[in-house]
Amino acid sequence: MAQINYYTEEGLQKLKDELHEMKTVQRPSISNQIAEARDKGDLSENAEYDAAKEAQGILEMKIAKLEEIISNARIIDDSNIDTSKVYILSKVKIKNVANGMAMEYLLVAENEADLKEKKISVESPIGKGLLGKAVGEIADIQTPNGIVKFEIVEISR
Incomplete structure (x- = not known):
C-alpha cells in the first residue's frame, strides 16, 4: 500500500514542476547523449554510451518515484x-x-x-x-x- 503524504498547494506544485522538468528537459537531453554516443561506433567499449544509459536509468527511476509520490499526495485544507x-x-x-x-x-x-x-x-x-x-x-x-x-x-x- 502506498503511503499518502500531505502537502500544501505550493509544495505539491513544486513537485509537479520538478516532474515536468525531468520529463521535458532532462529526458530528451539524455536521449540526445545516448544517440551521440551510439553514433561514435562500437558500443561495447564506449564509456560515454554506458554513462548515458546509466544516467537514463537513474532519471527514469526518479521520474517513477516522483509520479508515485504525486499520485498519493493530498492537499491539506x-x-x-x-x-x-x-x-x-x-x-x-x-x-x-x-x-x-x-x-x-x-x-x-x-x-x-x-x-x-x-x-x-x-x-x-x-x-x-x-x-x-x-x-x-x-x-x-x-x-x-x-x-x-x-x-x-x-x-x-
Whole structure:
C-alpha cells in the first residue's frame, strides 16, 4: 500500500514542476547523449554510451518515484483546522523556558520542511513534541543535549 503524504498547494506544485522538468528537459537531453554516443561506433567499449544509459536509468527511476509520490499526495485544507491546538500548517510561536528565547515555526509535511524558511516537519522531534499542544502548555522535546522545555506562546494559520 502506498503511503499518502500531505502537502500544501505550493509544495505539491513544486513537485509537479520538478516532474515536468525531468520529463521535458532532462529526458530528451539524455536521449540526445545516448544517440551521440551510439553514433561514435562500437558500443561495447564506449564509456560515454554506458554513462548515458546509466544516467537514463537513474532519471527514469526518479521520474517513477516522483509520479508515485504525486499520485498519493493530498492537499491539506487548512480552512477548517482548529487553531486552539498545534496541527500541521500551524504557525507556532514558542519560547524556550530555560533561556527565554522565542522562535516561530510553520509545521509542514516532511517533504516541505525548510529551516531557512522556518518550516519544520511534523515528523521532526520539535514538530512531534508540539503537535496537539495548546497555548500556554509546555512541550518537553528530546534533543541530543537532553530534554528542552518549550512554552506554546501563540498558534495561528
